[in-house]
Amino acid sequence: MLNNKKRNGIMSSFLVLSLSLAGCSDSGENVTQTKDNEKKPATEELSTERILTDAMGHEVTIPANPKHIIASYLEDNLVALGITPAAQWSINDGAGLQDYLQVYLKDVPTIPSELPFEVVASFTPDLIIMSSAQEVEGSKYDQYAKIAPTYVVEVENNSDWREKLLSVGEIFEKTDEAKQVLEVYEKKATESKKIIQDSIGSESAAAIWLVNNNFYIVSENVSSGAVLYGDLGLSTPSVVKEISSTATGNWSAISLERLAELDADHIFLINSDKGNGAEMLKDPVWQNIPAVKNGHIYEYGAETSWLYSGVIANTQIIDGVVESLTK
Incomplete structure (x- = not known):
């Protein structure tokens, strides 16, 4: 079993980085770190505008030191680089975000995920960044480009998140x-992979999402599945492999009957129905799933990063997995 002091040190490593490297300021101004660890305005580096070619082949003029940035659903990348957007992605009139x-974006106003043109324009952005070509289908790109320079990061959704971060960094x-x-x-x-292997060996795991009395299972190579199986080396259950082979999204619907066949030693449950009674968790089929019967189920709320x-x-997912599997 892992020494708690060592585990806590590893779990806090990214927090230290985000505070010291990204240099997020309370005012939301873009900043960078100098050699003597003092913050300086990013304008000293972004002194001139540049022309970059985006994923769709558009030549986009990136303004010098953009201050009002709309990059809906790319906020994770912005925050990691010490950049505060003018607005943040939301659904249901800001109820879901x-x-x-929110520890970084609690004072940032929300914008609907559909990015209505008039709402985007109301923020007077000087740069708009779109995650994928899907968001600018038809004539949408031209409409957004009339508001501000618009850069599309990727052609398809669900590309490697590492490449997406590097693309945002280039901008x-x-x-x-x-x-x-x-x-x-x-x-x-x-380091976390080694910790987990020392704790549970080659055991398998799956991430299950419960929402509106329906179960969904994460695919093998995307979202939290990429973390579990790719980054942390947990064994992939055969059910996950089978569903992933035909999956069209990050999460695929799965019936209780199919869940009963889930050959996972551990289950990470993201429970969006917690406040609604989560009736499906009372079903005997769920109760008899081996990982559930063995007490190897770890519940997380929909507010977490899963x-x-x-x-x-x-x-944050890695921190949760390490904490759950090394108790």
Whole structure:
């Protein structure tokens, strides 16, 4: 079993990085770190505008030191690089947002996930960053480009989050910072993988999401599945492999009957129905799943980072996995 002092040191490594490297300021102004560890305005580095070609082939003029940035659902990347956006992604009139980032974004206003043109314009952005081409289908790109320079990060959704972070870093001339953030993450993942293997060997795990009385299982190579199986080396249950082979999204619906076949030694349950009674968890089929019967189930709320992806989200997932599997 892991020494608690060593485990806590590893779990706090990214927090130290985010405070010292990214240099988030209370005012939300972009800052960088000088050699003597003092903050200086990013304007000293971003002194001139630049032209970059985005994933769709657009030549985009990136303004010098952009101050009002709309980058909906890319906030994890911005925060990791010490950048505060003008608005943050939300659903249901701001009722749903990325709770795990609120320690950084608690004072940042919300914007609907659909990014209505008039709402985007109301923030007077000087730079708009879109996660994928899907967000600018049809004539949408031209409409956003009339509001502010618009850069599309990737053609398809669900690309490697590491590449996405590096792309965002390039936009803001923070490639070196992005590489340092990734270096710290990889070190943490490697150390955590060793800790988990020392604790449970080659045992398997699965992440299950319960929402509106329906179960979903994460795919093998995306979202928290990429963390569990790729970064942490946990064994992939055969049910997860089978569902992942035909999955079209990060999470795939799975019936209780199929869950009964889940050959996972451990289950990470993201329970969005906790306040609604979570009736499905009372079903005898669920109760008889081996991991549930053996008490190897670890419950997390929907406010945690398990439903998201990015260096901050994934770091928090790693912390949760290590804590759960090394008790």
